[in-house]
Amino acid sequence: MRIKHVAKYHAGKHDIRTIDENFFSYIKLFRIKQDLISLFDLLQQQKIKPLVARRFPLAEARQAQELLANGGVTGKIVLVLNAGPLNVVHQRA
Numbered sequence: 001m002r003i004k005h006v007a008k009y010h011a012g013k014h015d016i017r018t019i020d021e022n023f024f025s026y027i028k029l030f031r032i033k034q035d036l037i038s039l040f041d042l043l044q045q046q047k048i049k050p051l052v053a054r055r056f057p058l059a060e061a062r063q064a065q066e067l068l069a070n071g072g073v074t075g076k077i078v079l080v081l082n083a084g085p086l087n088v089v090h091q092r093a
Contacts, residue, residue: 051075 042048053075056064076085 052078053076055080 055078
């Protein structure tokens with residue numbers, strides 16, 4: 001664990017404080033969490049809609065990876081756990 005020294009200036013006074021690297025990791029995780037909460041709110045309100053290129057059963061994960069590796073995929077590749085309607089393509093509105 002590395003320690004960082006942060007210099008702050010208060011009304012002409014120089015103040016050095018020690019901040020643990022974990023503090024910065026916590027701030028980063030907090031921001032990511034807030035972004036995810038906002039994203040899921042927008043999804044729930046249907047203000048945004050993800051573009052799904054193709055769905056694969058989990059057993060076909062290798063084929064899904066190969067499709068991504070070949071490039072040219074517009075949208076997300078989704079792996080599904082249970083059988084349902086597969087290969088559904090959603091068009092952009």
